[in-house]
Amino acid sequence: MRSDSSDDDVPLARASHPSAPTISASADREMDKSASRARPAPPGVSIRNGPVDDRMDIDSTPNGASKRKARASIGRVAVKYKEESDSDDGAPLAKRQKAKHQTVESDSDDAPIARKNGRLPPSIKETATLESSDDDQPLGTKIAQRKAGIEKAAAKEAKAIRADAAKAKKATPKKAVKDESDDEPLARPKKRQSNGVASAKKANGVKKEPESDSDAPMKKKKAAPAPKKGKAVTPAKGAKAVKDESKDNSEGDDEEEYRWWDAPKKEDDSIKWTMLEHNGVLFPPAYEPLPKDVKLYYNGQAVTLHAEAEEVAGFFGSMLHSTQNVENPVFQKNFFNDFKDIIKKTGGAKDGNGKPIDIKDFKKLDFTKIFEHYKALGEAKKARPAAEKKAEKAEKDKAEAQFMYCKWDGRKEKVGNFRVEPPSLFRGRGEHPKTGTVKKRVMPEQVTINIGKGAKVPPPPPGHKWKAVQHDNKATWLAMWQENVNGNYKYVMLAANSTVKGQADFKKFEKARELKKHIDRIRADYTRELKSEVMADRQRATAMYLIDKFALRAGNEKDTENEAETVGCCSLKYEHVTLREPSTVIFDFLGKDSIRFYNEFNVDRQVFKNLKMFKKAPKEDGDDIFDRLTTSQLNKHLSSYMTGLTAKVFRTYNASWTMSHLLQKLKVDNRPMPEKIKLYNDCNREVAILCNHKRTVGAGHEAQMEKLGDRIKGLKYQKWRTKMMMLDLDSKLKKKKGAEYFELGPDLDEAWIEEHQKFLVNEQKTKVEKKFEKDNEKLAAEKKPALPAKELKERLKTVSELEAKFKKENKTKKVEAEGKGPTVEKLTAAVEKLDERIKTLELQSADREGNKEVALGTSKINYIDPRLTVVFSNKFKVPVEKFFSKTLRDKFNWAIQSVGDDDTWEF
Known part of the structure; x- marks a missing residue:
């Protein structure tokens, strides 16, 4: 890890051709020589997301990217008149499909920005969301101007907040003043040392403290008759505690909802619970062997396998319909390697006479009979009478009932993912290098239980035992194990509507609200440092520009050889960035979850010059662009402005503040309900565009x-x-x-x-x-x-x-x-x-057409403070159900209840 006190510790080992530690004036001027006479597009927006042509001044092609495949034309259908859902409120970003038995709940703040598939994102010009106009001004220019205006308003508000805080502090007697950096105006950072980072203790006047735990309870709020601008929300006067609809009432549990946002702050924030009881995890059923007449065939011969190997053959055979997986060479290779190992481990494959069969050629395997068997089972299951389906569901619900809830400090809380994922083939997202690998069955001996000391430990399945039982009241997970594919730890956590998850969401948005006090200074500083003579400072400033303007992820360094080659801003390599004069930057890399991020951005000319410098010869493919910057260094620098500030907070801030700014401009009128809903979606869409939350047009959109x-x-x-x-x-x-x-x-x-x-x-x-x-x-x-x-x-x-x-x-x-x-x-x-x-x-129809290239769900669920949606609902008299599905209403219950009927709350 790089130190923040000396340039000698810059992680140059990551690059075989490191950047120079300082930048001379002559090197800076050299970057201006290739400036084109072409008029640059407005900075800060995506100008076109598609194949890059050959008119490149710096690099001929972006990362060797292949051209975009033409979308298959959809034949005209004479009459298609079926009712369809007009909302994807409950869908995750870009309607991502989740695994049937997901074992880990993802951090909502880490939800991917780009649509989760390998296609290229759409053009911003094809989604006109701003007011229509008869002038010839391009949409990209309009959006750039709108974005610049929003940033200017944000800077103005930040100055006003600090000015008010300074006045209040000055008017308060010294004895009564508390040392809270949150309410104090920050001094401009002193000139950085050689690496551009002053110690956290001195920089910006912010005392360095440990980052707050996302599960820690929030600060106690003072009751107030009505919330004021810029202040944390308090519950509406006279608001009654309501019963949580999602809770199981089968046991006659009439307890009132726990309003944690009104609860006093715990003395020790690190203690998550004092009492915890639960019933462990639910394991998947045992494997049912195939009928004797259903076999895997190898080179035309029926193969007899051990039950463990037969189960793995069934994994592949049952998904022959999923051609994007089974026809993927990487998927085939990984599956076949694991399959051969399991066959060898379980005694080998035999023919009908018991003679060994040496399976060594994947192409000679025939899974057709297995596929037909599972297909027939699926069809038979669907065709069952309704009464039989109902009875089966009742039986399943009964078996799961004991695992669905736990007792957390005496409260009944819903458990989010108590089912252990069954064995299968790992698919992964995007171009994951381990796709097709066998996900082994998780045994009780791999599972660690976390429970209260005085609570009864749930018994493991007969004949088994737990790996360990612990009583860690600083952890929020109930059970944990390590999966075999990527070596990741899987945790059983509370549900999205639980107290713990709600507090984490609340703290995330409150941290973003705090950022608005400092955003102008941060932007002013990184803009100034874009021209710094110190390479480390210039690289950091450029990275901050990209993260703030285009919602790029900071990125983390990889620790294992087999981990997917995913990158973020700080870990971008030479081949991931293509430059086109005068100011166009083309990004092409595998982002979070191995999803391809492909986009063209028009950037500030100085940023373009810097990237050009960071790619300067002798750098080549494989070399880091930001070779004097790491994610930890970037976050350490950001924390000098505000305690706990990290790169990912910018995405939440930009989305929430922009939405708040747009909603404040709306005038209440008597328009019909559908128009009010569209008005909200229009604001949400503009936030998504400004924050680059886009998706590829779905194949079925037309x-x-x-x-x-x-x-x-x-x-x-x-x-x-x-x-x-x-x-x-x-x-x-x-x-x-x-x-x-x-x-x-x-x-x-x-x-x-x-x-x-x-x-x-x-x-x-x-x-x-x-x-x-x-x-x-x-x-x-x-x-x-x-x-x-x-x-x-x-x-x-x-x-x-x-x-x-x-x-x-x-x-x-x-x-x-x-x-x-x-x-x-x-x-x-x-x-x-x-x-x-x-x-x-x-x-x-107009709303859906406008949304075809914009991921509204990403913004609304993960980045826009849900209290803003509640305020819009109150202000325009639109039921919140029109914006939040039942699942989201449970997740954001804290926002709905804390805002109450107030329509004046602001981000």
Whole structure:
């Protein structure tokens, strides 16, 4: 680790071609020589996320990246009218799929920014979220100007906060003043030493303290009748404690919700609990061997395997449908190596006569029979009667009930991930080098239990014992073991809606709120140091610029050879950055979870010059760009401005402060509910764009938009039919309302109408058949005879009648009035309701189209303070359920309850 007192300790061992310790004026001028005459795009935004062309002034291609593959065109579907979910509130960033039995809850602040797949992110120009304008100003320029304006407002607010704090301190008698650095204006850092970092004790006037534990309780808050600007929130006056809906009430537990945000601060923050009781973990069921007629084949011969090896063969065979995995050469290689080892360890493979078979060629393996077996089991499981499924679920819930909750300091708290993950093949995210490796079955002998001293230790499965039992009240995990693939430790933690998790979220956002007091000084300092003569200082300033402006992760150094080659800002290598004059930087590297981060950014000219200098010959592929900087050094420097400040706090601050700034500008009016929801999403979308929270357009986006379009057209067709029914009742209406009122819309041609009518007929038929099947299932459960086939035939007559009605309407161009006692007044009211539904869907369509390239979930769930969403909900009278799913309402219950009905709270 590099020391902060001497340049001699800079980690130059990481680079075979280190940067010079200092920068001469002549070297600085040299970087200006290749400046292009081309007009640079505005700094601070992504100008285009796509394949880089050959017009590179510095590097010919970005990291040898292959060109973007054209998205498969989606054929036009005549009518797609099914109801679809219009919200992904509960979905993690970019709708990431989670493992069925996830054993570790990820830190929400570490959620990836880019969409978790290998495709290239979208262009910012294709997602217009700012106000439309008739001028020719590019969207990129508008966003850059907006971002600059927001940063200027942030600087102004920071100065005002410090000025107010200084006045308050001056007006308070010296005896009453507490030594709290949080409320004191910070002095500008003194000139750095050779490595650019002064000691934490002196720099910026902030006393160096240990970083706060994310699980430590928060500070006690003072009760106040109403929250003030910039102050920590207090519960609404008269707010009642509410019962947690998510808690299991089967035991008649009527305890009130624990409002930890009102609780006094513990004397010892390091103590997490004084009493802890739980029932351990739930292990997956034992392996069920394949039927004797289902075999793995090698070179055409059926293979007999030991149960352990057969189970591993089943892992691969059951996922033949997942071609992106089983056809991946790395996946195949890792699986085959592990498979051969297990075969050897378990006595080898044999043919039908018991003779050994030497399995040494993966291509000769045939898993087809195994795949067909598991596919048939899956289909049979789906086809079971509802009653059988219900009974199985009840049995499963009963088995899991004892593990779902624990007693934490006498409170009932939900456990988040009590199931031990079953054995399988490791898939990983992105281009993980260990994809396909066998994840071995976790045994009780590998599991360590953490529990209170006086509590009863949960018994391990019969015939087994725990690895260890400990009573560490400074830890928040209940059980722990080490997995075999990456050697990572897996922890059983409390659920997202628990006290511990809520406190961690609260502290994360409070830390980001504190950053707003210092952000102007930090930005001013790193901007000045972009021109520092000390290489270490210049590298640190450049890294801080990239982290602040583009939400890059700081990155950590790798400790093992087999760990995925993922990088962050501080660990970027020569080949990860391509420069294009005059100020475009192309990043192409594997980020968190081995997800490819590919993006083009327009940067400040000085930053471009610095990166050019950091890549200067003789540096080459494999050399570090920031070879005089580490993540720990960067975070140590940041902590000199504010206790506990690290690089990742900037992502939370930038998202929350921007959202707060946008919401303050909104005016309350009487617009319809759908428009209010879209207004919130528009602000959320702008935050996502400004913070570069983007995603690739999903493969099914066009099809989904087409379905939504067909739903809108279907409602328009229904509205037209309703108007025609009005004419059927009163032909004089055509003269009164005008012929135009009764005309078919321009987007509804006869061909589409006929296709839509067929869809409606088929939909009606499906409904009748499903109802018939459901009635028979109900009769079977009651042990009564099933309905005869002629009953179905009788019910299907309504389908034939509907089909005949449409044919007649198409021929006569008239529609007979339907319903009980139809009147012109009733039909007019129906038309108005249809108009409202059409407008709502059109708003949803525009919203979804705007969101296609922006990861709203990433911002809303992980980076925007949830209290801002609650304030918007209160201010615009929109139920918070419109923004937070049930899962998120449980997770952010502390925010909902602490803000109460207040609509003035500010970040």
